[in-house]
Amino acid sequence: xxxxxxxxxxxxxxxxxxxxxxxxxxxxxxxxxxxxxxxxxxxxxxxxxxxxxxxxxxxxxxxxxxxxxxxxxxxxxxxxxxxxxxxxxxxxxxxxxxxxxxx
Numbered sequence: 037x038x039x040x041x042x043x044x045x046x047x048x049x050x051x052x053x054x055x056x057x058x059x060x061x062x063x064x065x066x067x068x069x070x071x072x073x074x075x076x077x078x079x080x081x082x083x084x085x086x087x088x089x090x091x092x093x094x095x096x097x098x099x100x101x102x103x104x105x106x107x108x109x110x111x112x113x114x115x116x117x118x119x120x121x122x123x124x125x126x127x128x129x130x131x132x133x134x135x136x137x138x139x
Contacts, residue, residue, distance in 0.1 A: 041132075059129075100119050
């Protein structure tokens with residue numbers, strides 16, 4: 037396991053996380069239902085999708101169910117099915133404070 041950062045893009049995890057939020061992630065950690073995770077979504081009709089932040093909600097026979105916090109935005113298991121275990125990359129530990137702007 038290793039610590040790393042992820043940056044939120046898009047609005048699928050609002051209001052929990054917003055675009056530009058920096059997240060501290062424990063990569064290689066096992067899935068923890070109820071927590072946000074960094075996952076790899078399956079390829080779409082137009083090709084590969086970006087790495088995403090989604091909430092793991094439950095185990096599913098073929099992997100893990102991952103959902104967005106904002107039902108009006110983004111892609112999740114309701115659209116692509118369960119996420120294979122190897123595509124759950126890490127668990128979000130914390131949102132880091134935004135840097136202060138200098139005057």
